[in-house]
Amino acid sequence: GYGRTGVIYVEDRAGNESQIATRVRLNIDGSVSTDQGVDFGARVRLQWDQGDDALESGSPAYVYVTSNGLTVSVGNVSTAYDDAGLLYATELGAFDRSVGGNSLGGFYAFESKSYGGENDRVGVAVSYSVDDLTVRASYIDPDQSGLNEVAYGTDEEFGISVDYTWNERLELSAAYVQSGLGFDGNDQFFVGARYAVLDNARIGLNYIDNGDFVDTAQNPNGPVAGQDLGNTVALYGDYTLADGLTNIEAYIANNDGDWASKETDNAFGIGVNYDLGGARLGASLQRNYDEKVTADLGVRFDF
Amino acid sequence: GYGRTGVIYVEDRAGNESQIATRVRLNIDGSVSTDQGVDFGARVRLQWDQGDDALESGSPAYVYVTSNGLTVSVGNVSTAYDDAGLLYATELGAFDRSVGGNSLGGFYAFESKSYGGENDRVGVAVSYSVDDLTVRASYIDPDQSGLNEVAYGTDEEFGISVDYTWNERLELSAAYVQSGLGFDGNDQFFVGARYAVLDNARIGLNYIDNGDFVDTAQNPNGPVAGQDLGNTVALYGDYTLADGLTNIEAYIANNDGDWASKETDNAFGIGVNYDLGGARLGASLQRNYDEKVTADLGVRFDF
Amino acid sequence: GYGRTGVIYVEDRAGNESQIATRVRLNIDGSVSTDQGVDFGARVRLQWDQGDDALESGSPAYVYVTSNGLTVSVGNVSTAYDDAGLLYATELGAFDRSVGGNSLGGFYAFESKSYGGENDRVGVAVSYSVDDLTVRASYIDPDQSGLNEVAYGTDEEFGISVDYTWNERLELSAAYVQSGLGFDGNDQFFVGARYAVLDNARIGLNYIDNGDFVDTAQNPNGPVAGQDLGNTVALYGDYTLADGLTNIEAYIANNDGDWASKETDNAFGIGVNYDLGGARLGASLQRNYDEKVTADLGVRFDF
Numbered sequence A, B, C: 001g002y003g004r005t006g007v008i009y010v011e012d013r014a015g016n017e018s019q020i021a022t023r024v025r026l027n028i029d030g031s032v033s034t035d036q037g038v039d040f041g042a043r044v045r046l047q048w049d050q051g052d053d054a055l056e057s058g059s060p061a062y063v064y065v066t067s068n069g070l071t072v073s074v075g076n077v078s079t080a081y082d083d084a085g086l087l088y089a090t091e092l093g094a095f096d097r098s099v100g101g102n103s104l105g106g107f108y109a110f111e112s113k114s115y116g117g118e119n120d121r122v123g124v125a126v127s128y129s130v131d132d133l134t135v136r137a138s139y140i141d142p143d144q145s146g147l148n149e150v151a152y153g154t155d156e157e158f159g160i161s162v163d164y165t166w167n168e169r170l171e172l173s174a175a176y177v178q179s180g181l182g183f184d185g186n187d188q189f190f191v192g193a194r195y196a197v198l199d200n201a202r203i204g205l206n207y208i209d210n211g212d213f214v215d216t217a218q219n220p221n222g223p224v225a226g227q228d229l230g231n232t233v234a235l236y237g238d239y240t241l242a243d244g245l246t247n248i249e250a251y252i253a254n255n256d257g258d259w260a261s262k263e264t265d266n267a268f269g270i271g272v273n274y275d276l277g278g279a280r281l282g283a284s285l286q287r288n289y290d291e292k293v294t295a296d297l298g299v300r301f302d303f
Helices: none
Strands: A002-010 A018-033 A039-049 A062-067 A070-075 A122-130 A133-141 A157-166 A170-178 A188-198 A201-209 A231-240 A246-255 A266-275 A279-287 A293-302 B002-010 B018-033 B039-049 B062-067 B070-075 B122-130 B133-141 B157-166 B170-178 B188-198 B201-209 B231-240 B246-255 B266-275 B279-287 B293-302 C002-010 C018-033 C039-049 C062-067 C070-075 C122-130 C133-141 C157-166 C170-178 C188-198 C201-209 C231-240 C246-255 C266-275 C279-287 C293-302
Touching: A002 C039, A002 C062, A018 B018, A018 C018, A018 C039, A018 C062, A018 C070, A018 C122, A039 B002, A039 B018, A039 B293, A062 B002, A062 B018, A070 B018, A122 B018, A293 C039, B018 C018, B039 C002, B039 C018, B039 C293, B062 C002, B062 C018, B070 C018, B122 C018
Parallel strands: none
Antiparallel strands: A002 A018, A002 A293, A018 A039, A039 A062, A062 A070, A070 A122, A122 A133, A133 A157, A157 A170, A170 A188, A188 A201, A201 A231, A231 A246, A246 A266, A266 A279, A279 A293, B002 B018, B002 B293, B018 B039, B039 B062, B062 B070, B070 B122, B122 B133, B133 B157, B157 B170, B170 B188, B188 B201, B201 B231, B231 B246, B246 B266, B266 B279, B279 B293, C002 C018, C002 C293, C018 C039, C039 C062, C062 C070, C070 C122, C122 C133, C133 C157, C157 C170, C170 C188, C188 C201, C201 C231, C231 C246, C246 C266, C266 C279, C279 C293
């Protein structure tokens, strides 16, 4: 798991624009290796975020079996689309935020807290890694019982993704999801590439078809249901200074969608991370499609 | 703890008859040994089952002290009746299910999730093991405060059980519980024996007086309050194939009770488990007293 | 964490005067050391108390960084006033209870369960230790968002405390808190000293200005809002018998406040703890300001 804390400023946020934001995430795993060299395991997550009254619940669990690069998971699984290697590559700073470059579309992912009433949801995921190639597929049924169709859509979501690294220089990533969040027709895709132009500099380009249905939980200040999410193109890169510890990163993203609060087609951000060797200090300054500025400064450590 | 997952088919279940069922159970223990060689410890359990929105709560806790084979527990304790060695010996497959051979009666056991409003419940349990003999006694007060008599009965439940193994061949088990689940007059008893007729084959016989009050949480498709639970006799056995890994198991049970959905006095099942060395694959096919068929196929691993 | 269990008697308590009381506390920490020798960490707590339906939630979390004796914490932090070294020095027995010598005033502390609606609370704490000196400061904002002022007061609480040990014989402790629990004007202070008159005997004196606002959660049978909490003076001591394992402890406290149920200005108690080497048996007998007697007998172990 990890811990992180710091201050986030959001322009025109109701109440105080600058607030402390802390998250602690604990992954609890149990696992066993069989005599045949097959690993079986289970995971739940305990996560507290600033604004939660308590560590109100652990996550739903998933169970997995791994052998020779092939992993099959059942339960509250990670999904193929969400796991695509470069989908979140524009994120900046200690909080890993990107207000312009991330997908706006709604799709399932590992649920860190609660299904929230969608308690008959079940997922199955498969991933396979060999050398520089990873292939994933996932299937989520929002209600396997047929009796509890309370939230999101009622279709089954199916997703695939592929990551490939060529010669340790070029990363390629692609993903597709059908009926994201269980909504019929909410199909999305993503392609991305990042190339190490120097040993200490990389540049990348992402293209995201955001589909039809926004995940408002992930995008509280963006579009709402029924508005045009458009497609997003993002150019991004990062550069490590000669100290080998300071990493500068930036993106510029263009979205051709149309929603009520949208003021511009261009969002951008710049960030920096300083490696403390086990922890990192980070900061970012970004402007979103509503022409609102956000900034953050914090520290993150993994354990 | 353990993890398990697979598919369970239940004939005529509302909604989909076949559903994925996953459980992850994590026992969290803290313990310390004193200089005198006495062990003190505490346990809580985190358990998620398919159909739960989240890992909604950890269990109430218990505290124990152990020395020279004697263990005393206080709090959310395991009960003597529930711990009887052969009470669940007819269970089959990776999910350890027995729709005909298990007790229908209501009695207290360690609560894996929440007391559900019965929050002034308290238990004390004692167990003593020496050589091949184990003796247990437990006492549960549903409401020690005298002010919170909300659920089940309000009497105190008292239970005892004894297990004895003779010559590593013959297992004997007996148990008695008075005022099960706190209901006055809801007395139950159990006697069972299992004999290893061969090194790789065992045969057993159980007799259960189910008392007067069904635990509907444990028996969702069976009798309801006020119906005659009868007594249950179960004949069961298991056989390990020459590979030493495949174990075939079966039971046939007779119940002379009478409830609305009951169609027959006989239930039966057959199962198989294959040992993966740290995990096991299992399957079962069973028919209950309502003449409904159920089947399951899954994997379970302990960690 | 720790576990403890036993029986507590409270004179004239509604329902049964004697009840079993069990607590299990589990602290879950994650931490990492950076290459520069700085430690980053995070903590959540899982705690179950007798009377809780389940381990209903984990605590809100805090994140800390430590280096060279300086610790900075953010989130659900321990507060300077609550951490003052001798503030709880009159507590007796295995349950560490003091019905006369503890503060009656309301102030923030680490929250073991839930903020209870005050979910935009945030704290920052600093402590610094060098040789025999520890200095602490803490700041709690009950609602950093400016939008969620639901519980307690809405002011920011600020506290400081200092502990100093002289020559391993004399302990000095002082603390001050402004706007305790966020109530304007609810200022409190504490000074205490304890001296080791012999190698196996100590005697101490505490003075507490309880402020204006009682923490009724901590003092269920004492004063209520709007009543005069007065100031508390407590004389206390402890003596270890020649076996080196048995510790006798006692206090007498005087409070000049005035509240409805108060019958006397003097409360007192005597207790004993027997060291089991990793666990301890303890008992106490006390009388509070309402002239009610309470007694307890239990065991506690730390792990």
